[in-house]
Amino acid sequence: MKILTASQLKEADEITIEKQNISSEELMERAATQVFNEIHTRLQGADILIKVFCGIGNNGGDGLVIARLLIEHSYNVKVFIVNYSDNRSKDFLSNYDKIKNLSRDWPVLLKGEDDFPDIKRGDFVIDAIFGIGLNRPLEGWVAKMVNFINDSSAFVLSVDLPSGLFTDKIPEEGDAVIMANFTLSFQTPKLVFFLPDTMDFVGDMQVLEIGLDREFLSEVTPAAQLIGRQEARSLYNPRNKNSHKGSYGHVIIVGGSYGKIGSIVLATTASMRTGAGLATVFIPKCGYEIVQTALPEAMVLTDVNYEMLTDIKTDLDADVVCFGMGAGRDKSTVGAFKELLKKTNKPMVIDADGLNILSENNELLQDLPENSVLTPHPKELERLIGEWKDDFDKIEKVQEFIKKHKIILVLKGAHTFVFEQENIYVNNTGNAGMATAGSGDVLSGVIAGLISQKYEPLIAAVLGVYLHGKSGDISAEKLGYEGIISGDIAKNMGLAFRDLMSENETDSGAG
Numbered sequence: 001m002k003i004l005t006a007s008q009l010k011e012a013d014e015i016t017i018e019k020q021n022i023s024s025e026e027l028m029e030r031a032a033t034q035v036f037n038e039i040h041t042r043l044q045g046a047d048i049l050i051k052v053f054c055g056i057g058n059n060g061g062d063g064l065v066i067a068r069l070l071i072e073h074s075y076n077v078k079v080f081i082v083n084y085s086d087n088r089s090k091d092f093l094s095n096y097d098k099i100k101n102l103s104r105d106w107p108v109l110l111k112g113e114d115d116f117p118d119i120k121r122g123d124f125v126i127d128a129i130f131g132i133g134l135n136r137p138l139e140g141w142v143a144k145m146v147n148f149i150n151d152s153s154a155f156v157l158s159v160d161l162p163s164g165l166f167t168d169k170i171p172e173e174g175d176a177v178i179m180a181n182f183t184l185s186f187q188t189p190k191l192v193f194f195l196p197d198t199m200d201f202v203g204d205m206q207v208l209e210i211g212l213d214r215e216f217l218s219e220v221t222p223a224a225q226l227i228g229r230q231e232a233r234s235l236y237n238p239r240n241k242n243s244h245k246g247s248y249g250h251v252i253i254v255g256g257s258y259g260k261i262g263s264i265v266l267a268t269t270a271s272m273r274t275g276a277g278l279a280t281v282f283i284p285k286c287g288y289e290i291v292q293t294a295l296p297e298a299m300v301l302t303d304v305n306y307e308m309l310t311d312i313k314t315d316l317d318a319d320v321v322c323f324g325m326g327a328g329r330d331k332s333t334v335g336a337f338k339e340l341l342k343k344t345n346k347p348m349v350i351d352a353d354g355l356n357i358l359s360e361n362n363e364l365l366q367d368l369p370e371n372s373v374l375t376p377h378p379k380e381l382e383r384l385i386g387e388w389k390d391d392f393d394k395i396e397k398v399q400e401f402i403k404k405h406k407i408i409l410v411l412k413g414a415h416t417f418v419f420e421q422e423n424i425y426v427n428n429t430g431n432a433g434m435a436t437a438g439s440g441d442v443l444s445g446v447i448a449g450l451i452s453q454k455y456e457p458l459i460a461a462v463l464g465v466y467l468h469g470k471s472g473d474i475s476a477e478k479l480g481y482e483g484i485i486s487g488d489i490a491k492n493m494g495l496a497f498r499d500l501m502s503e504n505e506t507d508s509g510a511g
């Protein structure tokens, strides 16, 4: 699903009105009716007090339509206008009249702190104060109003996006932003819903398709793409019956050191369970029996050194080399990695200590084969590219970095992002149970396993991240978030593939 910017959404809005020959008020009615339908489906006429807070722009107009429809369906509704300006939008005004005609009374006007109504725990608040038209931080009593709602412990549903949240920048410390429990967003999600700095404002999120012009939507270059099941499915290549293990490639996983051989077992298991035809590991001698015992399916080559990598002799004709997990950063390991980089010309997958070695030896970055996939978590990324001011600054810095080195970068997080050239892919599977040791080793193995099967590195990264998250969701279904260990994620990879192609999606623990 495309993630669009506020200005792209406004353009889509205008084009839709023109091409579908409807008024902006009709489009507002259509959008807000979708919100009403969602609320009505969930509340089923429940007798609770619904407090709708409307701004005076079109987000407020949406709020008025929602309130009107709720009143028409006999809900107990109280409407407040957060009257932050006299510059009311045209569609706000016509809906203001309509709601007055229906309830035979004007909504309550809020003009300052003295007007703040009572909001209690258990109230249902609809936040339609600001939408994508926000262009400066909230100030004065309006900011206080937002904080007042946040402090109330009421359940808050935000319309389009939480009021006070920008679509293209991160709020400064102390800025007032609604902390929503649920956000119903029009047509496309906004990038800020997925950034670590801002995702907590959004709560659970659902996108409502409001019928904006299809041609515009399909042609516009998005700010980013959200990868869900449908997108992942389109990237998947089913196996050919007429095939053999050689058809699915050969992965070499290089890494490990004394006490950290488990990371190699995890990555290699993951690449095999992702479908790699053959897997070889190259590890220090101390890991020989461990890997042979834990994963008899893999072939094992060892370094001359017992505890760490010092000389990586791999003349094997592998389709992909994955380097880094558990490798440590000893001088002799750095030297061995340097030599490996010189010998390798196919895209590599680099993780963990591979990334740390790159950040301490910047000159090695230029030896990375083109289209190699780097899979840092935020701390590893910081070591690679330096500190950033906020998430938008981070994105800019990552894009400069990957362009300079012609690589693909997978930034791990609650929503893992894949960066390739100017493209951004945001993953939508996975859960907090996956924040566990070794989860990243599994991901590297998955991506390497897909590259070995001839997926382009970018596709391998995007699909790999999706499947890894899905496997985590399937694991959570069975074991609960706390119960997942990363071996489960590797083990359930096959179920993630199966889910991808089955008719109904496994009801995942994604959230």
Ligand SMILES: NC(=O)C1=CN([C@@H]2O[C@H](COP(=O)(O)OP(=O)(O)OC[C@H]3O[C@@H](n4cnc5c(N)ncnc54)[C@H](OP(=O)(O)O)[C@@H]3O)[C@@H](O)[C@H]2O)[C@@H](O)CC1
Pocket: 009, 010, 012, 013, 027, 028, 031, 055, 056, 057, 058, 059, 060, 061, 062, 084, 085, 087, 089, 129, 130, 131, 132, 133, 134, 135, 136, 137, 138, 139, 142, 159, 160, 161, 186, 210, 212
């Ligand atoms: N896209 C679509 O397809 C559809 C969109 N729809 C809906 O329209 C919403 C966007 O509506 P919108 O453009 O009227 O802006 P909105 O967020 O209501 O703000 C209103 C005004 O507030 C002002 N303002 C800004 N910041 C401020 C501040 N800090 N403190 C005080 N004032 C501030 C600023 O005016 P200014 O003061 O700058 O002149 C701004 O114009 C969108 O989120 C969705 O809900 C649907 O109805 C139909 C389909």
Ligand SMILES: [K+]
Pocket: 059, 127, 128, 129, 130, 131, 158, 159, 160, 161, 162, 163
């Ligand atoms: K809002």
